[in-house]
Amino acid sequence: MKILVVGAGATGGYFGTMLARSGQDVAFLVRPGRAAALREGGLRVAGRDEEWVLDAPRLVTAGEEPPYDPYDLVLLGVKSTALGTALTDLAPFVAPGTAVLPLLNGMAHLDALDARFGAGAVLGGVAKVVTTLDDAGVVRRLAPLAHLALGERDGGVSPRVEEIRTVLEGAGIDAPVPASIVTAMWHKWVFIATIGAVTSLMRGTVGEVYDAPGGPELGPAVLAEAAAVAAAAGHPVPEEERAATLAVVSAPGSPLVPSLYRDLAAGRPTEVEHLFGDLTARARALGVPTPLLDLATLHLRIHQRRIDAAGRGQ
Numbered sequence: 648m649k650i651l652v653v654g655a656g657a658t659g660g661y662f663g664t665m666l667a668r669s670g671q672d673v674a675f676l677v678r679p680g681r682a683a684a685l686r687e688g689g690l691r692v693a694g695r696d697e698e699w700v701l702d703a704p705r706l707v708t709a710g711e712e713p714p715y716d717p718y719d720l721v722l723l724g725v726k727s728t729a730l731g732t733a734l735t736d737l738a739p740f741v742a743p744g745t746a747v748l749p750l751l752n753g754m755a756h757l758d759a760l761d762a763r764f765g766a767g768a769v770l771g772g773v774a775k776v777v778t779t780l781d782d783a784g785v786v787r788r789l790a791p792l793a794h795l796a797l798g799e800r801d802g803g804v805s806p807r808v809e810e811i812r813t814v815l816e817g818a819g820i821d822a823p824v825p826a827s828i829v830t831a832m833w834h835k836w837v838f839i840a841t842i843g844a845v846t847s848l849m850r851g852t853v854g855e856v857y858d859a860p861g862g863p864e865l866g867p868a869v870l871a872e873a874a875a876v877a878a879a880a881g882h883p884v885p886e887e888e889r890a891a892t893l894a895v896v897s898a899p900g901s902p903l904v905p906s907l908y909r910d911l912a913a914g915r916p917t918e919v920e921h922l923f924g925d926l927t928a929r930a931r932a933l934g935v936p937t938p939l940l941d942l943a944t945l946h947l948r949i950h951q952r953r954i955d956a957a958g959r960g961q
C-alpha cells in the first residue's frame with residue numbers, strides 16, 4: 648500500500664516506521680527542519696528495550712510535485728495546533744481514492760478534513776500509543792500500546808477499511824474496527840480529557856495526584872463530567888469502559904501523563920482548544936455543567952496566552 652504519513656513526530660514517526668519496517672511503501676510529509684534532521688540521522692524509534700532506525704526514510708515536503716501514482720492512505724499525525732497549515736501542505740497529495748486516517752485526539756479535526764477533502768475521503772481513527780518526540784528528534788516509546796482503531800464514520804466495514812486494517816496488523820499494530828468509530832473517538836476524548844485535566848490542573852503524574860490526600864476524588868469527578876458530555880452528545884460511555892478509565896486514574900504511583908501534559912510541562916503550546924475548548928463549548932450547548940473541565944480549560948488557556956505573548960507559538 649502506498650502510504651503518506653503527515654508529521655514524523657511521536658505518533659506519525661511511530662506508526663510510519665512500523666509500517667515501513669513491515670514492507671509497506673511509506674513516505675513522510677515533513678517540514679524542512681525535520682527533513683534535514685531525518686536525512687542526516689534517519690528516523691529513530693527507541694524504548695521498551697527496543698530500538699530501530701529507518702535509514703533514509705522517503706521524505707516529501709510541501710510544494711513538491713505529487714507522485715504519478717497517488718497515495719492510497721494518508722496517516723495524519725500532527726497536533727491540532729498545526730492542522731490548518733498541515734492540511735494546506737497535504738492537499739496536493741490527496742487524490743480521488745486516497746483515504747485519510749487521522750491520529751489526532753478530539754473530534755473537530757473531522758470537520759476541517761471534511762471541508763478540505765470531502766467527507767468520503769475521511770475515516771475515523773483512534774490512536775492509542777504512548778510516545779513522545781525527544782529533543783534529539785528520537786521517537787521515544789514509553790509504554791507497550793500499539794493500537795490504531797479505524798472505521799467508516801457511518802459504520803460498516805468497507806473494503807478499504809478491511810485493507811487498511813490488514814496492512815496495519817501486518818505491521819504489528821492492533822487495528823480493531825469498532826461498530827462506531829465516531830463513538831470510539833468520543834470515548835477516547837473522554838479518557839484524554841479526564842487524564843489531561845487531572846494531570847494539568849494538579850501539575851503532576853496520575854500517581855502523584857492519586858497518592859496525595861484528596862487526590863483520589865478528582866479523577867472520578869472529572870470523568871463524570873466528561874462522560875456526561877459524551878452521553879448528552881449521543882455517545883454514552885459503557886460501564887466497563889468507565890471502569891477502565893477509573894482504574895487508570897486511580898493507580899497509586901502511576902507515572903502516566905498524556906502528551907498534553909508533557910507539552911504543558913515543557914512550556915510548549917498545548918491542544919487546549921481542540922481537546923478542552925471544544926468539549927466545554929459542546930457541554931454548554933448541551934446544557935451539561937462541567938466546572939472542573941472549565942477550570943482545566945482556563946488553566947491551559949492562561950498557559951497558551953503566555954506563550955502567545957512571548958511569541959513562542961507554533
Ligand SMILES: NC(=O)C1=CN([C@@H]2O[C@H](COP(=O)(O)OP(=O)(O)OC[C@H]3O[C@@H](n4cnc5c(N)ncnc54)[C@H](OP(=O)(O)O)[C@@H]3O)[C@@H](O)[C@H]2O)C=CC1
Binds near residue numbers: 678751
Ligand atoms: N503522543 C502520543 O502518545 C499520542 C498523541 N495523540 C494525538 O496525536 C496527535 C499528534 O500528536 P504527536 O504525534 O504526539 O505530536 P508531535 O508534536 O510529536 O508530532 C507532530 C509532528 O507534526 C509535524 N508537523 C507539524 N506541521 C506539519 C506540516 N505542516 N507538515 C508536516 N509535518 C508537520 C511536526 O514537525 P515539525 O514541527 O518539526 O515540523 C511534528 O514532528 C495529537 O492530536 C495528539 O493528541 C494520540 C495518541 C497518543
Ligand SMILES: CC(C)(CO)C(=O)C(=O)O
Binds near residue numbers: 777778906
Ligand atoms: C494518553 C495517550 C498516551 C493514550 O494514547 C494519549 O492519547 C496522549 O498522550 O495523547
